[in-house]
Amino acid sequence: MRREEQRTAVNRFVAVLIHQHLAAHYPERGEPFRDRCMVIDPRAGEIVAVHDRLETHIKRLERACGEVANQWESIEVPKDYDGD
Secondary structure, three states, X not given: OXXXXXXXXXXXXXXXXXXHHHHHHOHHHOOOOHHHOEEEEOXXXXXXXXXXXXXXXXXXXXXXXXXXXXHHOOOOOOOOOOXX
Protein backbone atom coordinates (compact mmCIF):
# COMPACT_ATOMS: atom_id res chain seq x y z
CA MET A 1 0.00 0.00 0.00
CA ARG A 2 1.37 3.38 -0.97
CA ARG A 3 1.84 6.07 1.65
CA GLU A 4 -1.09 8.14 0.33
CA GLU A 5 -3.39 5.10 0.48
CA GLN A 6 -2.25 4.35 4.04
CA ARG A 7 -2.94 7.92 5.07
CA THR A 8 -6.44 7.78 3.57
CA ALA A 9 -7.11 4.45 5.30
CA VAL A 10 -6.05 5.86 8.67
CA ASN A 11 -8.16 8.96 8.11
CA ARG A 12 -11.15 6.76 7.26
CA PHE A 13 -10.71 4.82 10.52
CA VAL A 14 -10.57 8.09 12.46
CA ALA A 15 -13.81 9.15 10.75
CA VAL A 16 -15.36 5.82 11.81
CA LEU A 17 -14.20 6.42 15.40
CA ILE A 18 -15.84 9.85 15.31
CA HIS A 19 -19.07 8.25 14.10
CA GLN A 20 -18.94 5.58 16.82
CA HIS A 21 -18.19 8.15 19.52
CA LEU A 22 -21.18 10.27 18.51
CA ALA A 23 -23.46 7.24 18.31
CA ALA A 24 -22.38 6.00 21.75
CA HIS A 25 -22.37 9.30 23.62
CA TYR A 26 -25.26 11.16 21.99
CA PRO A 27 -27.87 8.48 21.21
CA GLU A 28 -30.70 10.92 21.87
CA ARG A 29 -29.67 12.78 18.71
CA GLY A 30 -30.14 9.73 16.51
CA GLU A 31 -27.76 8.01 14.13
CA PRO A 32 -24.88 10.32 13.10
CA PHE A 33 -24.79 11.26 9.42
CA ARG A 34 -22.01 9.22 7.81
CA ASP A 35 -21.06 11.94 5.37
CA ARG A 36 -20.65 14.45 8.19
CA CYS A 37 -18.26 12.28 10.22
CA MET A 38 -15.06 13.27 8.50
CA VAL A 39 -11.39 13.98 8.76
CA ILE A 40 -10.01 17.05 7.05
CA ASP A 41 -6.37 16.44 6.15
CA PRO A 42 -4.81 19.65 4.80
CA ARG A 43 -1.39 18.07 4.24
CA ALA A 44 -2.89 15.42 1.98
CA GLY A 45 -5.42 17.86 0.55
CA GLU A 46 -8.33 15.56 1.22
CA ILE A 47 -11.52 15.23 3.20
CA VAL A 48 -12.32 11.66 4.20
CA ALA A 49 -15.80 10.73 5.42
CA VAL A 50 -17.26 7.43 6.58
CA HIS A 51 -19.71 7.05 3.64
CA ASP A 52 -20.26 3.38 2.86
CA ARG A 53 -18.92 0.15 4.36
CA LEU A 54 -19.21 1.47 7.91
CA GLU A 55 -19.89 -2.02 9.27
CA THR A 56 -16.77 -3.40 7.55
CA HIS A 57 -14.60 -0.68 9.08
CA ILE A 58 -16.11 -1.26 12.52
CA LYS A 59 -15.34 -4.99 12.31
CA ARG A 60 -11.74 -4.22 11.33
CA LEU A 61 -11.37 -1.84 14.26
CA GLU A 62 -12.85 -4.43 16.63
CA ARG A 63 -10.38 -7.06 15.38
CA ALA A 64 -7.47 -4.65 15.81
CA CYS A 65 -8.60 -3.81 19.35
CA GLY A 66 -8.94 -7.53 20.08
CA GLU A 67 -5.37 -8.12 18.95
CA VAL A 68 -4.14 -5.37 21.27
CA ALA A 69 -6.20 -6.76 24.15
CA ASN A 70 -4.75 -10.24 23.60
CA GLN A 71 -1.22 -8.90 23.81
CA TRP A 72 -1.80 -6.36 26.59
CA GLU A 73 -0.70 -8.52 29.54
CA SER A 74 2.53 -9.52 27.79
CA ILE A 75 3.66 -5.94 27.18
CA GLU A 76 6.50 -4.94 29.46
CA VAL A 77 6.31 -1.53 31.07
CA PRO A 78 9.44 0.53 30.31
CA LYS A 79 11.71 0.91 33.35
CA ASP A 80 11.60 4.70 33.10
CA TYR A 81 7.78 4.84 32.97
CA ASP A 82 6.51 7.04 35.80
CA GLY A 83 2.82 6.19 35.53
CA ASP A 84 1.62 9.41 33.89
